[in-house]
Amino acid sequence: MKYTSQAVAKPYFIAAIALFLGQILFGLIMGLQYVVGDFLFPAIPFNVARMVHTNLLIVWLLFGFMGASYYLIPEESETELFSPKLAITTFWVFLAAGAITVLGYLLVPYASLAKWTGNDLLNTMGREFLEQPLPTKVGIVLVALSWLFNITMTMLKGRKTAISLILTLGMLGLAVFFLFSFYNPVNLVKDKFYWWWVVHLWVEGVWELILGAMLAFVLIKVTGVDREVIEKWLYVIITMTLVTGIIGTGHHYYWIGTPAYWQWWGSIFSALEPIPFFMMTVFAFNMVNKRRREHPNKAAVLWALGTSVVAFLGAGVWGFLHTLAPINYYAHGTQLTAAHGHLAFYGAYALVVITMISYAMPILRGRAANPERAQIMEMWSFWLMTVSMFFIALLLTGAGVVQIWLQRISTTPMSFMAVQDSISIFYWAREAAGVVFLIGLLLYIGSFFVKGESRAIE
């Protein structure tokens, strides 16, 4: 690596992968509970497993983003990190807070956890994805601020590139919009309305800036294409993201008590949301085709291209599938939503973090790329995870379509649980795909331990 302080990224990356593994294990538990309802009951009820599954996802992605920025910003700014010590302290604080929170979920009844952690002072808990106790939420804000501060200070004393500006802007947005998680009015409609300011404006807004910056960074490194070209297109793509994504929030405002005009605003703008993802796919492939060097890290190139394709499929295509109001009227809150959520999160965010790890980790370990055998293993893990996630999405889509038909369209609608019973075959197959995904992930972790000859950094 070029700057010694980039090394602080390493623990972040390791933690990210470890928590990713935890997320998948809990995913498998839930997947089984879908078909064997009393599995692990009452030790780990479904709601607890789900909380752990989704919260671990958020936390490991945040670890990934942070690690990525601690690696990327010094190199972009051509200067050492402002405070490596602060970065390391933040790491341990975040890891400890995350671990304690997850243990809290698992060991204490949620209602008691709420009582003990001051939820009576300020009700913020018990909303999807924002289940964290108040101290954890405050902790997330502090961690984000420390991260933002460290990165901004580094950038201020060095070169300011488009990539680092966009990344920082994304982080700023992440911190700002998270503040809406502290706003929980009794009025359910307002509660839901602003809840989306965290959830949607994160994943279909500011996180995409972070995603774009990370992908652009890796593309510059592995293709050697002129920075001007890559950054120019990065700006164009994220412009389209914001143009479509901000008003696209409206696709969540169809049926929660908000005015009907959101059906038009939301449908029209979110129907255009696939465009930036499509641009990103073509952009990534174009840049790789125009490459000026053969980077020894073939695996990183595969992850990068994979990110652009699966993000387009998961976020773009699967999102479009049910975003138009007349379709969403039937699809809202079914397994179709779950299908989209899985493929989109995997494609856009899990993959971009792995792309970054796959590119940076060998360098952090003192070589330009991993040994051939390790890279082949990584590629296997890419295909196993990607194909199995694709199957998960397809199977949940199948489950969703049948569910919609039996429960909502049929002239003799069946009850929710009766429908669930009749689509259990999809859930079984999904669980099998989940096991393959786990194998893929284990292979990925295994690839770090493969020894062999590797090229040194030039």
Added chain:
Amino acid sequence: MSATFTKSMARNVFYGGGVFFFLLFLALTFDTMKVLPKRDNSQNITPAVAHGKKLWETNNCIGCHTLLGEGAYFAPELGNVYVRRGPDFIKAWIKGQPTGVPGRRQMPQFNLSDMDIDDLIAFLKYASEINTNKWPPNIEG
């Protein structure tokens, strides 16, 4: 400036476009907040409803159920459960958990008092009277 596609212009368009659409979003939000009182049933928010919402949250009901279509997809939609099942059924159901039927999905026993359950039901009643543009399509949610 010989090139007609410049990074600086791309940057300007990004900042301009981003701010523009965020302002538009704020304008729509402003209008939404003005219209909401006619739709959101907030006139019926009583202390019981407020307490019911808190119970809903602190028992993490959203971890299995959906409410107005949002949440987990593991257990039935509850936005209209008040209409579908009625208060007596809901009360008996919550009290009777878990069913313990082997292999079936299980709902935990939350040890709520009678008054707590009444408040929870008040919350579900309030939620069922929000104007959701006729969603869900039918009573099964």
Added chain:
Amino acid sequence: MEAQSPFTTLIEISNYQSTTGKKNLPGDFALWIFIFAEMLVFGVLFVAYAFTRAYHVELFNESQLTLSRTSGAINTLVLITSSYFVVNGVSAIKQGLSKQCGYWLIGAFLLGGIFIIIKILEFHAKYAADISMSTNAFYMFYLSLTFFHFMHVLMGMIILAFIIFKVLNDGYSAKDYVGVETGASFWHMVDFLWIILFPLVYIIR
């Protein structure tokens, strides 16, 4: 790969422009991508309007009568004139006449201001009559379309203001006028959209 995707075409257009120096679009291509997106959004809105109208012809015809065609027509003239001013501004800077360019653009900016004032009066009348986006389908479209466009006019005026400031400080020249052309392109788009919007929403029955 991707034999001829629309995006590849975009890249080709841009490469063509930057490598050959020949231009098939005036101004900076980065803004043109934005303009394409905007036209797409408005296009979809216009089509949506037409389809919804087909289902509620009577409602649309009845509600349409409450709109002030006079102010709409005046605003059409105002915007067309402003576009003419902008055209003159661009040809002035191509000849290196910064001052003239600035004055033409100030004229266009002031006309934009007139449009805004007239539009605010229209909005106020509707607001006073307790009409909102939630009143009926027609007003939903009328207010959405005109407000969305209204914001574009404001945006266009801000862009013009920046260019006016720069051109009056001799920031552009006969050789370097891409910035002026870029702003002009945006302004013409705003004008163009209104020329479709006005007959569609105010007149066609």
